[in-house]
Amino acid sequence: MNRSEREAAARRIMDRTPPSVPPELFGEAVRRGGRMLRRRTAAVRLMWLLLFAASVAFVVWAVLARPWVEPPSETTPPLTGW
Template structure:
């Protein structure tokens, strides 16, 4: 027998055995599980959007206070005192 024939024979043996019974409420349970998963994904997406908004707001507040785009004053000359 070739390898392909071995695989076909194994598949035929699996198909010839009695199939297990399917629970009657399988579709309902699958739908509930899917809806719970979608709810979890939606909550996670909302939380990430909220955290992103908080991060952007914190950055804007920090940038408006620290003003990192302004050049700091040069302190290369000594202060003029006692003129």
């Protein structure tokens, strides 16, 4: 059974039987769904904010620490008074 046949079978089943959800549950389901959507949206925004803050912190650290610059050699003394 391919995807289009499964979709058609599912549509036939849904069209054939009326929904058996009590009407008093509809409002509760809408309320919970809205709350879940708001929480998910807030969580996604918080994750983006944390990612942005981490990237800014990394850039600031990289500019100040300059990890790409080779540290000065400490094995030979400087040549002074030659």
